Amino acid sequence: MRIEIAWPLLYAPRAMDPTEALIMHPAVTWVTENPTLVVILAMIVPSLIALLAERLLGRRTLEPESEAVAAPEPAATSPVESQPVPIAEPVVAEQPAPEPEPEPEPEPEPEPEPEPEPEPEPEPEPTQAAAPRRVPLRERLARTSDTLVGRLNGLLGGRKVDAALLEELEMMLFTADLGVRTAESLLDTVRQKASGGDASEVTKVLRAAIFEKLARVQPQGEPLATAGRPHVVLVVGVNGSGKTTSIGKLAARYAQSGKKVVLGAGDTFRAAAVEQLQVWGDRVGCDVISTRAGGDPAAVAFDTVKAAIAREADVAIVDTAGRLQTKKPLMEELGKIVRVLSRDIPEAPHETLLVLDSNTGQNAISQARLFTEVTDITGLVLTKLDGSAKGGVIIGLADEFGIPVHYVGVGEGVEDLRDFDAREFVDALFNES
Numbered sequence: 001m002r003i004e005i006a007w008p009l010l011y012a013p014r015a016m017d018p019t020e021a022l023i024m025h026p027a028v029t030w031v032t033e034n035p036t037l038v039v040i041l042a043m044i045v046p047s048l049i050a051l052l053a054e055r056l057l058g059r060r061t062l063e064p065e066s067e068a069v070a071a072p073e074p075a076a077t078s079p080v081e082s083q084p085v086p087i088a089e090p091v092v093a094e095q096p097a098p099e100p101e102p103e104p105e106p107e108p109e110p111e112p113e114p115e116p117e118p119e120p121e122p123e124p125e126p127t128q129a130a131a132p133r134r135v136p137l138r139e140r141l142a143r144t145s146d147t148l149v150g151r152l153n154g155l156l157g158g159r160k161v162d163a164a165l166l167e168e169l170e171m172m173l174f175t176a177d178l179g180v181r182t183a184e185s186l187l188d189t190v191r192q193k194a195s196g197g198d199a200s201e202v203t204k205v206l207r208a209a210i211f212e213k214l215a216r217v218q219p220q221g222e223p224l225a226t227a228g229r230p231h232v233v234l235v236v237g238v239n240g241s242g243k244t245t246s247i248g249k250l251a252a253r254y255a256q257s258g259k260k261v262v263l264g265a266g267d268t269f270r271a272a273a274v275e276q277l278q279v280w281g282d283r284v285g286c287d288v289i290s291t292r293a294g295g296d297p298a299a300v301a302f303d304t305v306k307a308a309i310a311r312e313a314d315v316a317i318v319d320t321a322g323r324l325q326t327k328k329p330l331m332e333e334l335g336k337i338v339r340v341l342s343r344d345i346p347e348a349p350h351e352t353l354l355v356l357d358s359n360t361g362q363n364a365i366s367q368a369r370l371f372t373e374v375t376d377i378t379g380l381v382l383t384k385l386d387g388s389a390k391g392g393v394i395i396g397l398a399d400e401f402g403i404p405v406h407y408v409g410v411g412e413g414v415e416d417l418r419d420f421d422a423r424e425f426v427d428a429l430f431n432e433s
């Protein structure tokens with residue numbers, strides 16, 4: 001079918017009515033003349049338009065749809081990819097979890113292990129702390145024992161006690177730091193009791209004679225038992241004899257037995273001496289009374305007694321400067337100290353201990369002689385027996401002065417100031433302990 005449209009007629013003449021012109025329009029005319037065709041077109045054209053629109057618009061719609069579909073895929077993939085991680089975790093939790101479970105099983109094993117460990121640990125600790133090894137006196141007296149008894153044994157060797165042997169014995173005793181007087185005394189005893197007998201008798205006789213001399217200077221009773229309170233102790237001796245160290249050890253002993261101790265730093269000649277005593281005071285846990293270096297030692301002694309009274313101390317121990325017994329002013333100063341100590345307590349000092357270094361041998365005897373001339377020495381402290389071969393001087397000191405030997409120093413440790421015991425000493429000397 002041919003549709004003819006007279007396009008030039010689309011423009012109606014200007015003189016025509018608009019409504020008439022519209023009716024007269026060829027398109028309208030064509031529609032009125034072909035109603036069936038118009039209906040058919042009206043049915044088909046929208047479908048065609050819809051189809052075209054669907055095809056055009058549908059692609060655009062599908063494209064994002066496919067993208068949207070594709071997007072979720074990778075989105076779904078990524079969680080899947082990330083799943084191995086979370087999956088692996090539960091796998092680890094599921095499978096290896098039971099594996100570590102057996103590990104916790106051995107865990108209880110180490111648990112009981114540490115339990116028994118701490119138990120045995122505290123056991124040896126208190127044992128070590130409670131019982132520090134007390135070195136036998138024999139070990140500490142080894143050098144003196146070798147000098148005296150070792151030489152004696154070498155001399156005797158199964159001989160008879162005759163003039164020749166006595167002569168050799170005399171030589172040995174006079175060079176054993178016993179002092180001339182004591183050496184003579186011991187030789188006389190051997191002559192009287194062992195002449196003509198076996199040499200083995202000489203050892204027994206000498207041993208008994210030495211014990212007899214030392215037993216005379218065995219302190220009787222506790223010094224604090226009869227003394228007033230505070231018990232005042234003055235410590236004297238020449239330079240380096242061991243005064244300050246012995247004071248520290250003694251303070252520690254008193255403190256350990258529950259006594260309250262006050263120390264007096266009466267050695268004002270050296271600043272280091274005050275510091276040395278202060279170190280002991282800190283270590284022991286007791287007060288130290290002191291003054292500036294160069295201060296008056298008598299004033300320190302006086303203040304120490306005052307402080308001990310005020311603080312209700314049980315013991316006051318006063319240190320002094322090492323005094324050269326040949327320097328008279330220093331020895332006079334010692335007399336001054338003794339006088340001020342008795343101002344508040346008439347009986348003070350209850351003890352005046354003379355500290356002697358056993359290494360000085362017979363010089364210790366001359367020191368004792370001079371100190372006893374200027375003050376009333378109530379007791380001796382013989383130090384450094386652990387390293388000395390001249391410890392035999394203790395026999396000479398006992399024999400000549402009869403002054404009780406209160407303590408022996410057998411080392412630098414706080415436990416190395418020991419009570420003197422004559423029996424123990426002789427046993428150690430003759431290697432019988």
Ligand SMILES: Nc1nc2c(ncn2[C@@H]2O[C@H](COP(=O)(O)OP(=O)(O)OP(=O)(O)O)[C@@H](O)[C@H]2O)c(=O)[nH]1
Nearest residue numbers: 239240241242243244245322383384409410411412
């Ligand atoms: N091996 C040993 N050394 C000791 C003993 N007693 C004291 N000493 C040491 O001897 C040295 C001198 O001791 P001090 O206590 O300073 O002597 P001091 O008499 O106070 O001396 P001054 O203050 O100079 O008069 C120190 O090194 C002590 O450790 C002992 O029994 N054995």
Ligand SMILES: [Mg+2]
Nearest residue numbers: 243244267273
């Ligand atoms: Mg000193």
